[in-house]
Amino acid sequence: MKSIVVGFIDTPEGHAALETAMSEARLREATLVVLHSMVGGTHEKDDEYLASAEAIEAVHDQLSSSGIEHSTHEYIRGNTPAKDLIDAVTVHDAGLIVIGIRKRSSTGKVLFGSNALDILHDAPVPVLCVKAL
C-alpha cells in the first residue's frame, strides 16, 4: 500500500483516528497523508482557522518525531470534508481511509455525521472507523 489518508480534526475522535492511522502506516509501511478540511468563506470563524492551523502544526511535529513518512494538508476551498478526503485517495493513490466517528451519546442518541456517511458511501477504498477511548 502506497499511502493512507486520515481525516484529522482537533477532537478526541480526530486524535484517535490519527493514532490508529499512525499504527496502520507503520504496519503497512505506508505514507500517511493527513488531511484537514474546512469549507471556507463564511462557514467558519477566524478563530476556528487559527485553532485549526495550530492543531495541524502540532500534528506535523508529532509525525516528524515519529519517523513515519507523511504529509499534512489543509484544504479550505469550498468542499465538504467528505469530498476533500475522497479526492485525496485518488491524488495520493491511497489504499485506506481512516476517520474518527463519535460514540453513541449517553442518551443513546445516534451521532453519525453526514460527512462520515458520505465518506463510507463514496470511498473507493476500505474505510477504518475509529472512536475515541
Add this chain to the structure above:
Amino acid sequence: MKSIVVGFIDTPEGHAALETAMSEARLREATLVVLHSMVGGTHEKDDEYLASAEAIEAVHDQLSSSGIEHSTHEYIRGNTPAKDLIDAVTVHDAGLIVIGIRKRSSTGKVLFGSNALDILHDAPVPVLCVKAL
C-alpha cells in the same frame, strides 16, 4: 492483535469483507473469526437457513486452504447481527471488526443498513468497512 471478527453474509459485500479480513489477518498474524448471524424463528425461511449453511461451509473450505488460523460461527439465537458481532469481539478478544457495506445505488440513494450503523456506533474496537468491487 489476537483476532479479527468479520461479519459474513453470502452477498458481494459479504465476500469483499471476507477477502479484506483475510488480508488483514495475514498482515497482523491474527486469528480470523468468521461470524454469520441470523435472527432465527420466523425471521428467515427454511431455504435461507440451507443456503446460509452451504455458504458458511464454502467459507470454511476457502479458509482451510488459505492456511489462516480461523474459526467459523453460525448464530441463530434471536439476536441482531450487530449484537452477535459486538458480543464476539469480547468473547474472542478481537482488536478489529470487518464488515461489508453496500454502495450508493445508481440513483444515489443511500443504502446503509441499520446493522452497519449499530455496529459502527457500538463497536468497542475499530471497524473496517469494505464495499464490493
